[in-house]
Amino acid sequence: MSSLGLTDVAVSYPAGRETRCALAPFSDHVEAGEWVGLIGPNGAGKSSLLRAIANLTAYTGTVQVDGVSLADMGDRERARQVAYVPQDPLIPRDMSALDYVLLGRTPHIGYFGAPSRRDHQVAADVLERLRLAEFADRLLGELSGGERQRVVLARALAQEAPILLLDEPTSALDIGHQQQALELVTELRTTEQLTVISALHDLTLAGTYTDRLVMLHEGRVVASGQAGEVLTAERLGEVYHVCVTVDIDDDDGTVIVVPRRGFPVAES
Ligand SMILES: Nc1ncnc2c1ncn2[C@@H]1O[C@H](COP(=O)(O)OP(=O)(O)OP(=O)(O)O)[C@@H](O)[C@H]1O
Secondary structure (H helix, E strand, C coil): CCCEEEEEEEEEEEECCEEEEEEEEEEEEECCCCEEEEECCCCCCHHHHHHHHCCCCCCEEEEEECCEEHHHCCHHHHHHHEEEECCCCCCCCCCEHHHHHHHCCHHHCCCCCCCCHHHHHHHHHHHHHCCCHHHCCCEHHHCCHHHHHHHHHHHHHHCCCCEEEEECCCCCCCHHHHHHHHHHHHHHHHHCCCEEEEECCCHHHHHHHCCEEEEEECCEEEEEECHHHHCCHHHHHHHHCCCEEEEECCCCCCEEEEECCCCCCCCC
């Protein structure tokens, strides 16, 4: 079980001769076993933050797992701590689903070693749990978009890292597979004590499945807290320019955010 400490994590990208800030200094402490949902409109900085934590983009500030800076770790050690599911993963179309999931075991395999029985067992278990066993020998290029997305999630879970970063993990999934994937992450938080940060556009799913939401807008935090505090119709109107109804079930925490017909909110 590992906690994630983020101190003044900021990301800028080159823009001509200058740089453009995509994420202003961001600080947070994600408790071990906690699931934090990043929400916010397109371009808000969600992926930039996740990519910084995964060390996939240049950033300033510090990212610590259990108080140890990720910048001080080698690639293999970092990959044993943090697994990342990108929004648009590069897919080797000629690779089988099983071989792709086994890539998630790379940080656990010796430099010149082959996957062990345990590595194969972990990969098979994850495929089974995501109901992908029947796809194990299929080539990735022959799977549907949603099937591929589940295989990418399976690869990250096979990595068995205590911190899991998910960038829009359910965007290509039908409602049944969305629920199944998010329920699996929920289950793994308990059984494997995973700490999760996910970017989710679907506010209903984000509010329902995560413990806490952080709403970003133009690279800055505009709200943070429980779904009921963050997902107010007024704030969503200001940030997303939408008119919605928000309904939160106090008993089981299910959140429903629905756009209201006929009430478009003008761009400001
Ligand atoms: N590699 C890059 N080079 C230059 N600018 C970038 C790069 N990646 C992202 N940006 C810019 O940084 C800002 C934040 O982008 P980011 O992808 O972090 O947002 P996001 O909240 O994940 O958006 P979305 O919901 O659309 O995926 C945007 O203005 C985007 O255009």
